[in-house]
Amino acid sequence: EPEVTQTPSHQVTQMGQEVILRCVPISNHLYFYWYRQILGQKVEFLVSFYNNEISEKSEIFDDQFSVERPDGSNFTLKIRSTKLEDSAMYFCASSELGVAGELFFGEGSRLTVL
Amino acid sequence: QKEVEQNSGPLSVPEGAIASLNCTYSDRGSQSFFWYRQYSGKSPELIMFIYSNGDKEDGRFTAQLNKASQYVSLLIRDSQPSDSATYLCAVNIGNQGGKLIFGQGTELSVKP
Numbered sequence A: 001e002p003e004v005t006q007t008p009s010h011q012v013t014q015m016g017q018e019v020i021l022r023c024v025p026i027s028n029h030l031y032f033y034w035y036r037q038i039l040g041q042k043v044e045f046l047v048s049f050y051n052n053e054i055s056e057k058s059e060i061f062d063d064q065f066s067v068e069r070p071d072g073s074n075f076t077l078k079i080r081s082t083k084l085e086d087s088a089m090y091f092c093a094s095s096e097l098g099v100a101g102e103l104f105f106g107e108g109s110r111l112t113v114l
Numbered sequence B: 001q002k003e004v005e006q007n008s009g010p011l012s013v014p015e016g017a018i019a020s021l022n023c024t025y026s027d028r029g030s031q032s033f034f035w036y037r038q039y040s041g042k043s044p045e046l047i048m049f050i051y052s053n054g055d056k057e058d059g060r061f062t063a064q065l066n067k068a069s070q071y072v073s074l075l076i077r078d079s080q081p082s083d084s085a086t087y088l089c090a091v092n093i094g095n096q097g098g099k100l101i102f103g104q105g106t107e108l109s110v111k112p
Helices: none
Strands: A005-007 A010-013 A019-024 A031-037 A043-050 A053-057 A065-068 A075-079 A088-095 A109-113 B011-014 B019-025 B032-038 B045-050 B054-058 B061-066 B071-076 B085-092 B100-102 B106-111
Touching: A005 A088, A010 A019, A019 A031, A019 A088, A019 A109, A043 A065, A043 A075, A043 B100, A075 A088, B011 B019, B019 B032, B019 B085, B019 B106, B032 B061, B032 B071, B045 B054, B045 B061, B045 B071, B071 B085
Parallel strands: A010 A109, B011 B106
Antiparallel strands: A005 A019, A019 A075, A031 A043, A031 A088, A043 A053, A065 A075, A088 A109, B019 B071, B032 B045, B032 B085, B054 B061, B061 B071, B085 B100, B085 B106
């Protein structure tokens, strides 16, 4: 069964460092997303991406965040200068249809900022 | 602010019983509704989706949607200890990008 894959599964970084989280969405999907979940809290939307551009982003997704689809398979989330409050599980998701379609999530990348 | 609300629980049911999970949403423009299961430390896993008013059954799971009252529920029949998890209600408000807004989840515990 096709799945969304994410790397790394866990990353520990120092405050102020740049982090890149990587995702390989399901191959025939067209819509890509990043969500995050701080421990014990809701799953929160960060950004959606379609047709090689951001289609929507949340208030959380400020100038410190960026996304890229550098080739036909990878979808990356970059945090330029990490803060303590960026510590969370980051989930990549993809969807075939967008508006009405189900989102399929990867296993997540746990980011710990010290 | 578009909200999705769930009781955080924990909801405890005995094995074999029916578990009933509820969710309300604030945006009347919401178009599609999803139930995800999340085990501790794991990613959300899609269980069911529903778009139209009424009931939708899939095995032991039934999703119910009432758009007039802005609520969606999930019934789990013959609950098993392996159903113990947090159940997330998610709503698509119809935006082109297809983002989902999640509730905080209801923790379900099924006791053997």
